[in-house]
Structures are given as structure tokens and as C-alpha cells.
Amino acid sequence: MSATEAVSQGAGRRLSLTRGSQAALFVLAVVLLCRLLGAQFEWLVKWPAALTVPMADWMTWLVGGFLDVFKPIARTFTFLVSYPMEWVGWLLNAVPWPMTVAAVTAIGWMIGGIRLAALGFLGLMFVVFTGYWSQGMNTLALVAVSVPLALVMGAAIGILAFEYPRMKGAVNALLDIMQTVPTFAYLVPLLVLFGFGPVVGLIASAIYAAPPMARNVLLGLERVDTEIREAAVMSGGTRRQQLFLVELPAATQQIMIGVNQCLMAALSMVIIAAVIGGFDDIGWEVLQTMRKALFGPAFLAGSVVVVFAIIIDRMSAALAEPRQPQNRTVAYGILAVGAAVTIWAVLAGWPPSGVAAMDGLAKRVDEGVGVFTATYGTTLDSIKNTSMFYGLLPLRIGLAEAVLPFTWGFAWTVKHTAMLYGAALLISLILIFKGRVTAAVMVLIIAYIAEIGVAHLAWPVVILGAGAIGWVSGGWKLARLAVILLSLILISGLWERALLSLYLAGAAVFACAVIGGLLGLWSAMSTTAWMVLRPICDFLQTIPLFVFLIPVLMFFQIGEFSAFIAICMYAVVPMIRYTRHGLVSTPDEIIEAATASGAGKWQTMFEVRAPFAAPTILLGLNQTILYAFAMLVIAALIGTTELGQLIFLALGQYDVGLGITAGAAMAILALVADRLVQGFAEERRQALGL
Amino acid sequence: MTDKNSTAPAIAVEDLWQVFGENATSALRDARGAGDDKAIAQTLKDKTLIPAVRAANFEVKSGELFVIMGLSGSGKSTMIRCISRLIEPTAGSVRIDGEDILQASDKRLIDLRRHKLGMVFQHFGLFPHMTVADNVAFPLKMQGAGKAERRARALEVLQMVGLEGREDTYPRNLSGGQRQRVGIARSLAVNPDIWFLDEPFSALDPLIRRQLQDEFLNIQATLKKSIVFITHDIQEALKLADRIAIMRDGEIVQIGTPEEIVLHPVDDYVAEFSKDVPKGRHACVESILMDGIPDNMPDDPGIKIGMTLDTALTKCMELYEPVPVRNAEGNVIGAVHPHELANALQAEET
Numbered sequence A: 001m002s003a004t005e006a007v008s009q010g011a012g013r014r015l016s017l018t019r020g021s022q023a024a025l026f027v028l029a030v031v032l033l034c035r036l037l038g039a040q041f042e043w044l045v046k047w048p049a050a051l052t053v054p055m056a057d058w059m060t061w062l063v064g065g066f067l068d069v070f071k072p073i074a075r076t077f078t079f080l081v082s083y084p085m086e087w088v089g090w091l092l093n094a095v096p097w098p099m100t101v102a103a104v105t106a107i108g109w110m111i112g113g114i115r116l117a118a119l120g121f122l123g124l125m126f127v128v129f130t131g132y133w134s135q136g137m138n139t140l141a142l143v144a145v146s147v148p149l150a151l152v153m154g155a156a157i158g159i160l161a162f163e164y165p166r167m168k169g170a171v172n173a174l175l176d177i178m179q180t181v182p183t184f185a186y187l188v189p190l191l192v193l194f195g196f197g198p199v200v201g202l203i204a205s206a207i208y209a210a211p212p213m214a215r216n217v218l219l220g221l222e223r224v225d226t227e228i229r230e231a232a233v234m235s236g237g238t239r240r241q242q243l244f245l246v247e248l249p250a251a252t253q254q255i256m257i258g259v260n261q262c263l264m265a266a267l268s269m270v271i272i273a274a275v276i277g278g279f280d281d282i283g284w285e286v287l288q289t290m291r292k293a294l295f296g297p298a299f300l301a302g303s304v305v306v307v308f309a310i311i312i313d314r315m316s317a318a319l320a321e322p323r324q325p326q327n328r329t330v331a332y333g334i335l336a337v338g339a340a341v342t343i344w345a346v347l348a349g350w351p352p353s354g355v356a357a358m359d360g361l362a363k364r365v366d367e368g369v370g371v372f373t374a375t376y377g378t379t380l381d382s383i384k385n386t387s388m389f390y391g392l393l394p395l396r397i398g399l400a401e402a403v404l405p406f407t408w409g410f411a412w413t414v415k416h417t418a419m420l421y422g423a424a425l426l427i428s429l430i431l432i433f434k435g436r437v438t439a440a441v442m443v444l445i446i447a448y449i450a451e452i453g454v455a456h457l458a459w460p461v462v463i464l465g466a467g468a469i470g471w472v473s474g475g476w477k478l479a480r481l482a483v484i485l486l487s488l489i490l491i492s493g494l495w496e497r498a499l500l501s502l503y504l505a506g507a508a509v510f511a512c513a514v515i516g517g518l519l520g521l522w523s524a525m526s527t528t529a530w531m532v533l534r535p536i537c538d539f540l541q542t543i544p545l546f547v548f549l550i551p552v553l554m555f556f557q558i559g560e561f562s563a564f565i566a567i568c569m570y571a572v573v574p575m576i577r578y579t580r581h582g583l584v585s586t587p588d589e590i591i592e593a594a595t596a597s598g599a600g601k602w603q604t605m606f607e608v609r610a611p612f613a614a615p616t617i618l619l620g621l622n623q624t625i626l627y628a629f630a631m632l633v634i635a636a637l638i639g640t641t642e643l644g645q646l647i648f649l650a651l652g653q654y655d656v657g658l659g660i661t662a663g664a665a666m667a668i669l670a671l672v673a674d675r676l677v678q679g680f681a682e683e684r685r686q687a688l689g690l
Numbered sequence B: 001m002t003d004k005n006s007t008a009p010a011i012a013v014e015d016l017w018q019v020f021g022e023n024a025t026s027a028l029r030d031a032r033g034a035g036d037d038k039a040i041a042q043t044l045k046d047k048t049l050i051p052a053v054r055a056a057n058f059e060v061k062s063g064e065l066f067v068i069m070g071l072s073g074s075g076k077s078t079m080i081r082c083i084s085r086l087i088e089p090t091a092g093s094v095r096i097d098g099e100d101i102l103q104a105s106d107k108r109l110i111d112l113r114r115h116k117l118g119m120v121f122q123h124f125g126l127f128p129h130m131t132v133a134d135n136v137a138f139p140l141k142m143q144g145a146g147k148a149e150r151r152a153r154a155l156e157v158l159q160m161v162g163l164e165g166r167e168d169t170y171p172r173n174l175s176g177g178q179r180q181r182v183g184i185a186r187s188l189a190v191n192p193d194i195w196f197l198d199e200p201f202s203a204l205d206p207l208i209r210r211q212l213q214d215e216f217l218n219i220q221a222t223l224k225k226s227i228v229f230i231t232h233d234i235q236e237a238l239k240l241a242d243r244i245a246i247m248r249d250g251e252i253v254q255i256g257t258p259e260e261i262v263l264h265p266v267d268d269y270v271a272e273f274s275k276d277v278p279k280g281r282h283a284c285v286e287s288i289l290m291d292g293i294p295d296n297m298p299d300d301p302g303i304k305i306g307m308t309l310d311t312a313l314t315k316c317m318e319l320y321e322p323v324p325v326r327n328a329e330g331n332v333i334g335a336v337h338p339h340e341l342a343n344a345l346q347a348e349e350t
């Protein structure tokens, strides 16, 4: 660290270095090393190909052997599961739609009265009119079989972790992996295991949907009041009686939240799993129409998905709340009406698979979009191009390469590089003079990133940088974790793709942090704003990931920018929510104390609320990061070149090793980012004594 | 298993320790060398462990009503959790009817809890997903009683605590006091021999509390259970207890009859509890009996062993004649009888 000391003494003042500035100086030293010596020693910038390990091949070999062993069991399972799936599918398709609509309406009535009854009725009638009834029912059949599977699996895992606290750490790690590894990555081994067909989608969605259930069961059990637990013990219940007669029922509310999340995850995944095809469901429909650029039908099919999602979400969420018993007669009445309409429909010869009265609408939407893009095409293009040329592209490949006469009007030369670093040095000197060493060093590092671009960052900078951040946020242990995990990607040969993923996710997270932070601030200041934003947030969180691609495609076509927008749309929500929540949930006494000291509205906001909200906002950022990575893989469908793309490639080529390695690399990126931010959130929380 | 001994105390606690924190057992073992109990406790505290019960020794005789008192956080609840083995004591022994409960197998524990032990929880511990009747009948269900039998018994005990008519509501729809009574009813349902009550009347208003205390004494007079009763309220303790244990910081500082506690507190902490207690109402004449018998005494007021000091005083006053009462100018305007004076100061209770 002699270089760091030299720098700090060069400032000519006695500065006590904080942990943050020490880390920043260390990274700066690495940056200098790589920047200055990178030309001579190429391995400093680019990991030599000779040293990469064919991890994908090893994986293929390793997992392949493993899969071969379990294949017979898995195939039997496929065989067994395909029956209930076919039965449910057959049942849902065979029952005439008026009857199904009536049944859902009646259920809605029983759960949540007139509000949910209306939701169920209107929603399903919409599906009927789109003409996607039978595809919709096929999707529901998948959900109907995968959800019980996920519920049982999740509950079992949750109970296991609760009963054997020693396993809790392992179980939590497993759940983290199940949720961070992109589903597409394990779709490949699942395909090998379970054979081609809808069962794979079903199992993938069960795996994806089990963790939220497990977490909520565990949380619910842990939150059961000690005395309730003890009362069961003192009544002389056996452990099993305590668990099933007292503790689980007492945790019902939390568990129902788990059921709700499980349902939503399963639906989202069933739609996504349609990429493997083989089943005439709504996800497939969306994908097909999207590929053919038929935006009207894609839009309608997407709407069907959204309608399902909203109905399932609201109804299962209502189950988690205490409710008034509803009048059964009304429900029977609804069913009777349904039966009557059914008979009439059969007599009148209505088409059994929906009415498709909206084909006209689809065409209208199509035309509308056509007209819109034709009219505003130049505007849309200029939005897209401006963001690409002046934002995303420089971030990716650096100013040195992105600045071209064709877009920027001049070519980047050594002179500009000197100017860039000169300006950075000036700013940083000013900052040092003000005693803000960390910020000063950060400016220099940022200048380096701006020149080189994220995709061309030297690997020591990324890995040691992550290690340094880890050290600041969570000590040596976290630093070690970050370095080791990232090194794995490095030697696996997926490094360049991983940097591209990092760049796209990073750009999206940055945009979300700024936009979401501002929107969150706005909704904290104004209730009207929140009244508008809240339903939008709810909506964005309800709809399956896949659907985000439709509107983006409609307006911006295939490409990185569309992917970027789709990621932002999905990942911005937690940022808004947590920022607002953090800002408005400052304890009243503290606000009153600030007001009593004469602080104005904005002063209170920045001096009192914001510091207090920091841990919550950081948690929001953390969520945003995870959301961004989740969406990254989906967005790869519409044109990116990063890891997500590789995962799709593997899926197409049936390449187990590549799929798993690329998926693992993606999961590592998400996991490391997650832990780093969580470390900061934890540190803030402790500093505030929360 | 220890053989059962009919003369054994209902509960015998010996050198019982409960230390909360990481590696409590080994920490306690290491700390044993530090000296007396205080020194051990201090050593543990220095390691940021919490000695919630330290070196407790006492017995509860069969049919005795044993009250534990102490400030909040002094370890009362922890004590009965140890005795009922809801938590595993760090060290020491607990015998119930002569049987070492800390050695009992899981099966034996379940058996004991089903048939012998009952507990009322400080915060009631009601099952939120069950109706009042189902809550009360739950221990019976564990015993394997039939549905009709359970229901009948539940209604019976609910009536006992004055909750008839509320059997099909859910706990969340009851007031705090009503919930507490459900908790009491539940612990009564199986008619336990040994009964742990953790501040069972704390959420009740004074009127109902008095009523339930009287009811409680009635039950106790006929059923003669062995009871460990926790309370904050010295009046309640004095009214109900056969013996009282006072706890401070996990330590039992004094065990004695209500009278001993009131008249001979071992230190200021105990004295503080009974500061506001009218001593004459609880102490009996034997507590202040002189050693020798003086030669000449006035007329015999008829004082007997077992009389409270208040009653004795009234009796003595009867020996006097009425005395004059004067106004501000010093003129006699009436008379009072000293006996009446003493009587008026005494509460209506006997």
C-alpha cells in the first residue's frame, strides 16, 4: 500500500483514511497498474485463453453422468405427472366456458364478495372474447398441477428448516440459489432429465415457485408466539400434534402470503417455460406472435396472461386476509345462472373455445401501432439512438471507442483522453482539498471506466474492485466470497459475456435507482402521486416477466435498447416502493423533533427522513438488482449479447454444460451484487441502531 | 425412573440455574469456580449471558399454594418454564412428586403434561385459529377425549370462569380480561394436580379480579391442588398464598409465610413490597408474643392465638370506657369509644 500512502501524503494534509477511502485507493492503484501496464502485459487486461478452464465441458461430463443416473426416475415421474396434467387440461377444456366463468365468479364471491366476483367475471369474459380460451385453459392446467407440487415441496422445505435449525443455513442457501439461478439455465438439464414436453415447464415452474412458499412457511412458523407454542406443549401434544394442530394453523396468514407468491411465480414461470414449446398454451402464443411481429395478437395474448395474473393474485391475496363469511346462496345462484347459460350455449351452438370477438380488436391494435410508429417513428428512433449513442454504448465500450465522427461529430484521440483524465484529476484535487478522499478517488476510477467502458474493464479491476467493496461493506469474509466467485467466472471463459451482463444490468439498475428514487421521493412527498403510482406498481409487479417484452418490442423493435427498457420497467418498482416506504416510515417523534427545531418540509426530508430511510432504500436497491438480473435473462430473448443470450443458445443446442455454467455465472453476478448491497444496508441499520 | 413417593413434596427445586445466551452450560460450569452465587452470576453477566434464574432452592408441598413475587424481569416466568421443562434448565434438579422431571423421556413428559400439569400463561397463549370452546377443549383432545365429551367439559369450565355464551367466538373478538379467563379455563379443563399460573388475573378489572380470587380460593379449598402462582400484586399474594417467594434478579431473596414477609422482611427490597400493606390485617398475635409472662396484667380482653393484630387491638380497646371529644373552644361535645375507633380503622374483612 505504499502507493496509497504516497497519494495521501501528496495531498499535503494529514488525512485519516476511512475504510472506504482505503478501499478506493487500493482500487485506484489496481486501475493505474492495469491502465499503464496493460499495453505491455496483455494478460493484465485480458485473461489468457490458455488459462481458461473448459468448465462447460466439465459440467456436461459431470452433470451428464449425474443425469444419466437419475433419468429413469425422472422419466417415471414425467410419466406419472403427465396424467394429472392431461386430466386437468382435459377437464378445463371440456367444461364449457360459461360454467368455468360462473365457477370462478362464485369463488370470487365467496372469497371477497362483490369486488372479487366482478373481477373474476369481467376478467374471464375478456379471455372468452379474445378467443384464447383454450390456450388459457392449457396454461391454467400447467399451473394447477405445478402449484400443488411447489406448495408441498416448499412447505416441506420450510418445515424441515424450522424443525432442524442446523439445516437453516443450508436451506437458505439452497433457496437463494433456486431463486437467483435463471430458470432457463436449469431448463436444459431438466429437459435431459424429464424429456421434451410440457412436463419440463411444469417442473421448472414448481422449482421456481417453491422457494417463496418455503420462506413464508419458515417465517410464519418462526413468528408463532412463544406462549402459543408452549400452550400446545403444556397441553401434552406430541411434536407432530403441536406442529399440525397449532403452529402451522397459527401461521396461516404468513403461509397464505407464501401461497400467493407461489401462485404468481408459478404462473410467471409457466409462461416463460413456453419457450421450449410443445404445448399449445398462452405463453407459446405470446412468443409466436411476438416472433412474427404480430403485435395485435401478441398484445391480446399478453393481456390474457395479465388478466389471469391479476385474478389469481387478488383472489389468493384475499385468502390471506381475515374475511367476512359470504352468503352461500348467492354463489349457488351464480352457478345456476352459469349452468343455464351453458345449456343455452350448447343449444345455440356457441363455439366451445371462446368467442374470439376481438380479432377485430387485435387487427385494430396492430394498425394502431403501425400508425403510431409511422407517425412518431422518428421521435422513437431518436429517443432510442440518443440513449444508445450517448448513454449505453459509451458505457459499454468506453468513450474511446464509442465516440465516432458519425455520431458524436468528432473522433476520439489521445488529446481527448488527456482532457478526460485532466478534468478528472482537477475535480479530484478539489475534492481532496475539501477532505473528501473517497469521492476524489472515485472520480478518477470513474474516469477510467468512462474511457475504457465496462465491457473492456481489466479483470483485476473488476475482481479486486468487488473485493474492495465487499471489504468495506462486510469485512474480509465478504471480500473473499466476491473474489472467489468472480474468479470462477473469469477462469470459465465466460468473462466477456459476464461483463456485458454486468454492463446491461448495471445500466438498468443505475437508471432505476435514479428514476425510482425520484419517483419514490415524489410519492413520499405527495399522496396524490402515490395514489397514481401505487396501482401502476401493483400492476407491474403482478404481470409475468415475459409480458414486459411486448410493448417494448412494439415501440422499439429488437435490440439492446428494448432489453434495457424492459429491464428498467420491471426493476424500477422495488426502488419506488422501498424509497417511499423508507421515507414515510420515519418515526413520528423524530419528525416532530425536527419540526420543533424549525426544519422545513424539504429540510426534514433530506436531513432527517433520508438518513433514517437509508437502510430501507438500500434494501430496495438490492431488490432492484435481483429483479434486473431476473429480467436480464428474459430480455435476452429480444436481442442482447450477454450471458442470457448464451443460456438461450444452450437451450437451443441442448447443451447442459453451457446452460449450467452460464446460468451459474449469471447467478454469481446477482449473488455478489446482492451480498455487497446487503452488507451496506446492514451496516447502515446498525449505525442507526435499528 | 425414580420411584414415586407419596410423602415427597409436589415440587422440589434444587440449585436450579437458567442462563440465557450462547454456550450457557459450559459458561456456567466454568463460572462455578468464581465463588458464591453472586460472584458466579456476575461472571456470567460479564460474558453478556443472562442468569435469569440462579441457584433456586425451594419446595412446594402437596396442596400448597406457593406464590412467586418479584419485579418485572426478575425471572418469575423463567422459573416456572424451567419447572415445567418448557425450557431446559442450565443446571440443577426439579422433582415433581419425587420424579426427576429433567430426566424424564419425551413420552413421559407428554404423559405428565396431559394428566398432571396445567399452566396459565402470562399473555394467555390462546390459539388464534380456534374458537374459545376449541381452545379450552384442546388439552382434552390431546388426551384423546371424544368430541361430545370435550364440548361438555369445555362449556362446564367456561361457565366456571363466567364466559358462558362466548364459546363459539374467536379469541381475537374477546377483551383482554375475557381472553385471560379462557386461558384459565383451558388449564382447568383436564383438572391438573399441579397448576402453574403466570399472573393469571393481571388483565382483569379489580371487581372481577376479586371475584375470581375468591372463586380460586374456593376451588383450592375443595380440590387442594399444588399451585405455583405468579403475581405482581402483594395484596393478591397475601390473600392467596400459603407461602411466598420473593425474587430479585433471578435470585430468591426470601421465602416465607405472608406474615413473615410482612413482618420480617430480610432486606429493603422485600420491605419495599409490603410497604403499603396494613400489617395488622395480615400478622397474627403470635408473631409479637413476648417471651416471658409479666406478673400483673389488666382484665383479659380474650385474645387468642391466630387472631390478627387488628382484631386483637380492637379487643384490647374494649377494655376502655368512652372518652370525651372537644370542639375548638375546648368544650366537650361528645364521646367516642376507643373500641369503635379501632373497629373503624379495620377493613370489613375478617
Ligand SMILES: Nc1ncnc2c1ncn2[C@@H]1O[C@H](COP(=O)(O)OP(=O)(O)OP(=O)(O)O)[C@@H](O)[C@H]1O
Pocket (backbone or CB within 6 Å): B020, B021, B050, B052, B070, B071, B072, B073, B074, B075, B076, B077, B078, B079, B122
Ligand atoms: N428466551 C430468552 N432469551 C434470553 N433472555 C430471556 C429469555 N426469556 C427471558 N429472558 C430474560 O430473563 C429475565 C427474566 O425474564 P422473565 O420473563 O422470567 O421475567 P418475569 O419475572 O416473568 O417478568 P414479568 O413480570 O415482566 O413477566 C429477563 O431479563 C429476560 O430478558
Ligand SMILES: [Mg+2]
Pocket (backbone or CB within 6 Å): B076, B077, B078, B122, B198
Ligand atoms: Mg413473566
